[in-house]
Amino acid sequence: MFSKDRWKEILEVLSSNVFRTLATSFGVGWGIFILIILLAAGKGLENGIRADFGDIATNTMFMWSRNTTIPYKGLPKGRRFSFKLEDVQAIKDNVPNLRFISPRNQLGGFGGGNNVVRGLKTGAFNVYGDYPQIIRQEPMTITSGRFLNLNDIDDNRKIAVIGDGVKNELYDKGEDVLGTYMKIQGVNFMVVGTYKKKSNDGDGEEGQKEIFVPFTAFSQAFNMSNDVGWMAITAKDGSSISNMKEKIVGVVKEKRKIHPDDKRAVGYFDLYEQFNRVESLFGALRWVAYFVGVLVLLSGIIGVSNIMLIVIKERTKEIGIRRALGEAPWSIKKQILMESIFLTIISGMVGIIFGAAFIYGVNAVLDSVGPVDMFVNPSVSLGVVVSALVILIFSGLLAGFIPAQSAIKIRPIEALRTE
Amino acid sequence: MIQIKDLHKSYKMGKNSLHVLKGINFNVEEGELVAIMGSSGSGKSTLLNILGMLDELDEGSYTLDGVPIKNLNETKAAQYRNKFLGFVFQSFNLINYKSAAENVALPLYYQKVPRKERQEKALKYLAQVGLKEWANHLPSELSGGQKQRVAIARAMAAEPKVLLADEPTGALDSTTSYEVMDLIQKINDQGNTILIVTHEPDIADMCKRIVHLKDGVIIEDKKIEQVRAAKYV
Numbered sequence: 001m002f003s004k005d006r007w008k009e010i011l012e013v014l015s016s017n018v019f020r021t022l023a024t025s026f027g028v029g030w031g032i033f034i035l036i037i038l039l040a041a042g043k044g045l046e047n048g049i050r051a052d053f054g055d056i057a058t059n060t061m062f063m064w065s066r067n068t069t070i071p072y073k074g075l076p077k078g079r080r081f082s083f084k085l086e087d088v089q090a091i092k093d094n095v096p097n098l099r100f101i102s103p104r105n106q107l108g109g110f111g112g113g114n115n116v117v118r119g120l121k122t123g124a125f126n127v128y129g130d131y132p133q134i135i136r137q138e139p140m141t142i143t144s145g146r147f148l149n150l151n152d153i154d155d156n157r158k159i160a161v162i163g164d165g166v167k168n169e170l171y172d173k174g175e176d177v178l179g180t181y182m183k184i185q186g187v188n189f190m191v192v193g194t195y196k197k198k199s200n201d202g203d204g205e206e207g208q209k210e211i212f213v214p215f216t217a218f219s220q221a222f223n224m225s226n227d228v229g230w231m232a233i234t235a236k237d238g239s240s241i242s243n244m245k246e247k248i249v250g251v252v253k254e255k256r257k258i259h260p261d262d263k264r265a266v267g268y269f270d271l272y273e274q275f276n277r278v279e280s281l282f283g284a285l286r287w288v289a290y291f292v293g294v295l296v297l298l299s300g301i302i303g304v305s306n307i308m309l310i311v312i313k314e315r316t317k318e319i320g321i322r323r324a325l326g327e328a329p330w331s332i333k334k335q336i337l338m339e340s341i342f343l344t345i346i347s348g349m350v351g352i353i354f355g356a357a358f359i360y361g362v363n364a365v366l367d368s369v370g371p372v373d374m375f376v377n378p379s380v381s382l383g384v385v386v387s388a389l390v391i392l393i394f395s396g397l398l399a400g401f402i403p404a405q406s407a408i409k410i411r412p413i414e415a416l417r418t419e
Numbered sequence: 420m421i422q423i424k425d426l427h428k429s430y431k432m433g434k435n436s437l438h439v440l441k442g443i444n445f446n447v448e449e450g451e452l453v454a455i456m457g458s459s460g461s462g463k464s465t466l467l468n469i470l471g472m473l474d475e476l477d478e479g480s481y482t483l484d485g486v487p488i489k490n491l492n493e494t495k496a497a498q499y500r501n502k503f504l505g506f507v508f509q510s511f512n513l514i515n516y517k518s519a520a521e522n523v524a525l526p527l528y529y530q531k532v533p534r535k536e537r538q539e540k541a542l543k544y545l546a547q548v549g550l551k552e553w554a555n556h557l558p559s560e561l562s563g564g565q566k567q568r569v570a571i572a573r574a575m576a577a578e579p580k581v582l583l584a585d586e587p588t589g590a591l592d593s594t595t596s597y598e599v600m601d602l603i604q605k606i607n608d609q610g611n612t613i614l615i616v617t618h619e620p621d622i623a624d625m626c627k628r629i630v631h632l633k634d635g636v637i638i639e640d641k642k643i644e645q646v647r648a649a650k651y652v
Contacts, residue, residue: 005528012516321512324473325526326501326577329493408493413473416512 010339013311024307025347027300028395032348032388035293036355036380040362042285044378049278051376057100057137057234058275061241063249063268064230065256072259081265083228087255094251097239100137103228105129105218107185116211118170118182125166127184127211129218137232138197145178145193152214158221160189164196165208187221189213241272294391301344301395308340308403319407320415329408336407340400341393348392352385420581420612421447421470426479428465439465441635443479447581447614452607452645454623455616457632464585466632467616471504471583472496484580501529505574509586511566513558519545519569520554526577544572548602564595571602575611582606582613588622593651600625600648621646 014021068079088101107127108115114122128134132148140147147161160182162170167177181188189211197207219225233248235241249266252258258265312319319332359378366372428440439462447453457463468474469481472488481488483503491499505526506512513522523541532540545551548568550561558566567587574582584603588596600622607613607627615626623629624646631639 004534016516317512318514321514322525322529323493323497324471324500324506324512325573326497326499326529328497328529331529411473413468416473416508 006335006338009335010342013315013339014343020307021343024303025343025350027303028297028344028347028392029300029351029354031293031297031300032351032392033355033358034296035289035388035391036352036384037358038289038293039286039384040355040359040378040380042282042289043380044375045285046282047376047378048372048374049282052374056139056271058272059099059237059239059241060137060232060234060271061245061248061268062230062232062271063252063266066265066267068258068262068265070259070262070265072262073257075257081256081258083231083252083256085226085228087228087252088231090255091233091248091251095244095247097236097244098233099236100133100232100234102131102134102137102232103215103230104134104232105215105222105224105227105229107222116166116170116182116184118180121170123166123169123209125163125209125211126206127213127218129215129222129224130212131215134212134232137234140195140197143194143196145191147193147195148212148214153216156216156220157214158187158189158217159192159213160184161193161195161212162191163208163210164194165205166211167194169209184211184213185222189217235272242270242276245270297391297395300347301399304340304344304396304399305402308336308400309406311339312336312403312407315407316410316415319410320412323412324416333404333408336404337397337400340403341396344392344396344399345389348388352388356380420449420451420484421445421614422480422482423470424480426466426469426481427477428462428469428474429477439635440469440476443635443637445630445637445640447612449612450607450610452604452613452627453615454626454629455614455632456618456620456623456629458618460634461632462635463616463632467583467585467614470581470614471506472500497529501526501577503580505577505579505582507567507570507574507582507584507587509589511558511563511570511590513566513569513573515558518555518557519550519561519572522558522569523573523576525573530577540576541572544576545569547575548572562595563591564598567591567595567599568602571599571606575606580612582611584613584615586617587615588617588619593621596622597648597651601652604645604648 063083065082068075068077068081071077083103085103088103091101092098105128108125114124115127116123116125130148131153132150135147142161143164145161148159151157152159162177162182170182171177171180177191177194180191182191183189195212219227233241235244245268249268250260252266253260253262256265322332323329359380362378366375366377423443423445426440426443426445427438429436429438431437443466455463455466465474469476472491476489483499486499486503488499513519514525517525520538520541523544524537527537527540542551542554545554548571550565550568550572553561553565553569558569561569571587587603588599591599596619603613603615604625615622617623624643625648626643627645628642629639630637
């Protein structure tokens with residue numbers, strides 16, 4: 001395989017007609033170039049959309065109550081109901097493999113009126129009654145102070161963690177926030193922390209204008225008793241929330257005396273399903289990239305195969321001489337296969353290098369013009385390069401196979417006869 | 420060295436079959452220098468191809484140095500050719516992008532002789548044909564006679580049992596022809612068995628035995644007094 005003479009010969013043959021070799025290798029180089037670019041573009045799109053999802057726990061569903069539509073156990077249809085805290089425990093007891101179940105209550109909301117007062121300033125913000133684990137489901141960075149903890153829940157502490165947006169509206173610049181009080185719908189809460197959410201889409205502004213208070217204090221302050229407005233439920237890694245949602249909803253229906261067939265009483269949103277839909281879109285994109293790339297590459301391979309056939313035609317006599325001198329057929333076959341693999345790999349490498357340079361250029365341009373929506377850091381991983389190389393070796397074999405076969409089919413006597 | 424018994428060979432051409440060799444019986448002893456003569460179409464090249472294992476026989480038997488030659492696959496045939504036979508062709512058949520020395524070393528390469536030894540041997544045989552100074556020249560830089568001498572060196576390099584030459588002087592003028600024959604005679608003098616296909620009587624006269632083929636049969640097989648080519652050089 002690594003005999004010096006064989007390599008010398010491969011180089012001799014390939015360099016005997018430089019222009020033809022270059023033209024042939026261009027086909028393969030171009031194919032692998034296109035493949036790399038397509039995969040990188042797909043990756044860029046993927047990165048862009050993933051960035052929009054942020055680090056939100058994607059294996060999550062949200063569930064809220066609506067009106068019943070079927071009468072059940074003597075209760076009329078059109079009944080308005082609310083989840084209770086005990087439902088959380090019921091779900092925990094009945095559905096395994098759940099990581100977090102966060103009951104949540106909410107004040108304000110989109111387009112709501114002013115509900116928070118501090119001194120002379122007022123503002124309209126979303127106020128959530130939450131358990132501490134919400135920070136794991138909806139990641140945020142604590143910029144000062146702390147987030148909620150379980151003691152806050154147990155002691156019904158009236159404290160609040162506010163977003164940077166809230167701080168900017170209600171406080172003067174440089175003013176100390178921690179330890180101050182603000183009135184949320186007439187009830188005083190002490191600010192113990194500020195947070196910042198990482199988000200780069202249109203909701204970014206809104207995400208910074210939220211106030212988190214302990215669930216228990218929220219219920220007490222705003223007369224919720226043990227009602228739960230909605231829940232954020234996250235499954236453990238490795239199990240899919242999408243497969244569990246039926247069961248979770250079933251448990252809640254049973255507890256809330258809702259007809260099992262009542263599809264509209266419990267509303268939910270399956271983030272994981274959405275996420276998976278996007279994921280499978282990426283999968284499809286990758287497929288398309290591979291498909292198109294490999295097809296383009298295939299035309300390059302056919303080019304190589306074609307040229308190898310011509311080379312063999314030209315070398316018919318030489319092959320005849322070699323066989324008359326006693327070269328074994330497999331040795332000739334090996335020679336031709338190696339020539340073809342060598343040619344494909346070298347030209348493929350050139351394609352990969354140019355592809356990488358192109359991607360580097362695109363990244364440089366993207367960096368200089370600032371972020372483009374839904375397109376971040378197009379790149380190819382080492383894995384892609386390795387698989388491209390595998391494709392190349394395979395295609396080299398493929399390209400050389402037919403010519404090699406036809407080369408050893410020539411009988412030496414016929415090869416020598418061609419003058 | 421060579422025993423051929425009742426050899427038949429025919430070629431299929433469409434529906435017709437052309438019977439080329441019609442029962443050849445023929446032995447060659449070690450050290451002989453045999454000319455195979457005949458007009459074109461007499462079957463002399465076919466006979467040489469069969470002897471050279473480039474073609475297969477239909478009927479009869481062929482034994483080379485005690486080894487029966489039949490039903491060889493290509494790999495085996497290549498091995499035997501490499502071990503037993505040296506070829507010299509009318510059109511030289513040197514590989515044109517390899518230097519004279521590389522051409523001579525080629526059969527040794529197929530014998531997996533180490534590189535260094537190969538080069539030494541190639542130079543030795545080139546020296547024997549008087550072309551040591553031309554070792555690094557490409558065939559295109561050599562004259563016809565020189566090319567044929569390189570081809571003879573190549574045929575000898577593998578130290579074969581039998582040297583087969585198909586019209587070795589066919590493409591050369593008479594002076595160079597005699598030079599080449601002189602070389603062949605010298606190689607024969609060292610005890611090598613050589614078969615030459617030719618249609619030139621003067622070349623045939625420089626051998627030790629003439630086999631005359633006509634229409635696929637041997638019509639004459641006689642030992643002759645050898646004419647030394649050195650006289651004409």
